[in-house]
Amino acid sequence: MTERVRVNLDTPRAAPVELTDADAIEQLLSDSYSSMRVRSRHPARLRYQRVNGGSFALDTFEQSAVLDVRVEPLQTIVVDRSTTAGVHARRGADISRYDSGDLFLAALPDQPYTARVMPGRIDACVIDLALIARVAATAPGRRPEPVRFVGLDPLSAELAAHWWSTRCYVAELLNNSEAAASPLIVGSAARQLAAATLTAFPNTALTEPTVADRCDASTATVRRAVAYIEGHATDDISIADIAAAAHVSIRAVQLAFRRHLGMPPMAYVRRARIDHAHRDLVAADPAATTVGAIATRWGFANHSRFTAVYRKTYGVTPQTTLRND
Structure with a gap:
């Protein structure tokens, strides 16, 4: 009889599961990521664990046999690290090979892909597109199109190392039950992961202030932003929330705080x-x-x-x- 194991993705930390049935492995991975087909020529054993941060999740899975997977579009950002397992991936016409220690995006969010995963361990991070959008948001009303990733590999080895150190830090936080119960800490960790992902991988996020942003970087903007911060210090607020309360873009509020207070908004x-x-x-x-x-x-x-x-x-x-x- 086929094992039927469904990981509750809403729990902060799911207990590790270990599967040996190919159909059960396929179902578990489909539940965790996107609909997929999983095939193996030899009996496979998969050990999987998820730590859930709400808008992101940290996954670890380790398998004992070669797995061939065909995955439907993810609709999320999935950052993989081939900790000990090699991966041969095909996304469209692109064919890539990743070895132990390599970091990469599984695929673009709307892109199906196939991969051959060698025995070993993969560490993955699943990030909601909405979180990416909030962290990357620039000039509301002037740039309505969503941020798109345009490459699957890190821009540099240094940025890949920074991303991995950020993930390790966040994993350590979530392993602390006291910290994991704090919405302020988990919210900050989520934004750090999203920011590290936007920094590490090529994307279309605007990084420079516009002329309008520079005009909006006024003392009035600072006053509105400070009033919002003081009234919501107990809440898990983001730079996007502060900018919305000040009625300006994220870049404008960042520039205003640096210009008039000498610090970033989140430092305040x-x-x-x-x-x-x-x-x-x-x-x-x-x-x-x-x-x-x-x-x-x-x-x-x-x-x-x-x-x-x-x-x-x-x-x-x-x-x-x-x-x-």
């Missing part, structure tokens, strides 16, 4: 949150809470970094504030 968000963390430390009972719990509440996953930034801002450690106030 972090400063606002550390101010809220300071207030919580002052008001907290040291017998009932910890510095780590307050840091996590305000989106600081790295408690050592939180301590360093806090000390630079207030001249004392957060532990001192918690004890004395």
